[in-house]
Amino acid sequence: MKRLILITLSLLALATTAFAGSATPFPADWKSWTSMNTTLTGIGALPDCSADVSKLPPIYQKTVETYCSVKPGGPGKVSVLVKPSVGGDYASRSGKFADGSNMILHLKDMKVLFVTGHKGGKDVYGVFTEDGKDITAASGGLAAETCATCHSGYQAFCKGGQCGTKK
Ligand code: HEC
Numbered sequence: 001m002k003r004l005i006l007i008t009l010s011l012l013a014l015a016t017t018a019f020a021g022s023a024t025p026f027p028a029d030w031k032s033w034t035s036m037n038t039t040l041t042g043i044g045a046l047p048d049c050s051a052d053v054s055k056l057p058p059i060y061q062k063t064v065e066t067y068c069s070v071k072p073g074g075p076g077k078v079s080v081l082v083k084p085s086v087g088g089d090y091a092s093r094s095g096k097f098a099d100g101s102n103m104i105l106h107l108k109d110m111k112v113l114f115v116t117g118h119k120g121g122k123d124v125y126g127v128f129t130e131d132g133k134d135i136t137a138a139s140g141g142l143a144a145e146t147c148a149t150c151h152s153g154y155q156a157f158c159k160g161g162q163c164g165t166k167k
Pocket residue numbers: 038039040041059060062063064066080081103104105114115116125126127141142143144146147148150151161162163164165
């Protein structure tokens with residue numbers, strides 16, 4: 001009996017460490033969200049690893065470094081979408097957002113949505129296909145942890161999980 005409990009416990013521990021999933025819900029109505037002009041959408045696309053990005057701010061260089069090898073030619077075209085009801089908070093960079101999924105970095109060529117939400121005021125992250133499949137990974141570029149590390153690590157750029165600025 002004791003052994004069974006031990007096995008059950010270690011299985012549970014394994015399941016917890018291997019668990020990957022979005023910390024924020026899929027924004028099913030994302031197609032009707034507001035498209036923003038930002039530094040990145042001005043550049044237009046995330047390039048491949050051969051691009052010279054040395055003139056860009058460090059956070060953008062790091063973003064390119066993290067994602068440039070996901071596919072030949074780089075991730076490609078992007079857009080930034082913001083839930084209409086939080087558009088004012090995005091524009092003012094208040095750093096305060098209502099709970100729920102609030103912002104999307106849409107990797108258009110890859111048909112993937114990088115989603116930032118808030119839970120109890122804290123920024124949380126997830127990755128979905130355009131039709132809602134949760135593809136948030138346990139480690140690497142598609143892990144919520146990776147998003148959080150960058151989105152909270154550059155104080156000059158990111159506020160409340162929001163890194164870009166409306167242009
Ligand atoms: C190495 C840094 C870095 C990593 C890692 C990163 N991001 Fe970002 N992210 C940025 C930068 C910089 C911008 C702003 C780009 C712009 O619009 O100028 C951004 C923009 C966004 C936006 C649009 C709203 C905003 O914050 O401006 C969302 C949503 C987003 N990222 C989600 C994610 C998710 C989800 C992940 C993880 C799967 C992730 N990001 C990983 C740097 C990063």
